Amino acid sequence: MNGDAVLVVEDEADIRELVCYNLAKDGYRTTSVGSGEEALDQLASRQFDLVLLDLMLPGIDGLTICRKLKNDPRTQDVPIVMLAAKGE
Numbered sequence: 001m002n003g004d005a006v007l008v009v010e011d012e013a014d015i016r017e018l019v020c021y022n023l024a025k026d027g028y029r030t031t032s033v034g035s036g037e038e039a040l041d042q043l044a045s046r047q048f049d050l051v052l053l054d055l056m057l058p059g060i061d062g063l064t065i066c067r068k069l070k071n072d073p074r075t076q077d078v079p080i081v082m083l084a085a086k087g088e
Helices: 015-026 038-047 062-071
Strands: 005-009 027-032 052-056 081-082
Touching: 005 015, 005 038, 015 027, 027 038, 038 052, 038 062, 052 062, 062 081
Parallel strands: 005 027, 005 052, 052 081
Antiparallel strands: none
């Protein structure tokens, strides 16, 4: 998957920056956004090979975004890794 495009969706700027830094260091092309709305805009205009998705986002939450992506034929096959700080 080296060189592939990854969308990082995380509202905490420090975490978003750290994740993107480490992915870029390993050769991935990253795009990062801080809200669910921005994520949907990016996904509507570009193709990604992977989405790293925070559960708790301002506005549209990560679970809602995940459902939208899996119900859309254009994005249903894109792997999603959920990022969560929840203990449950």
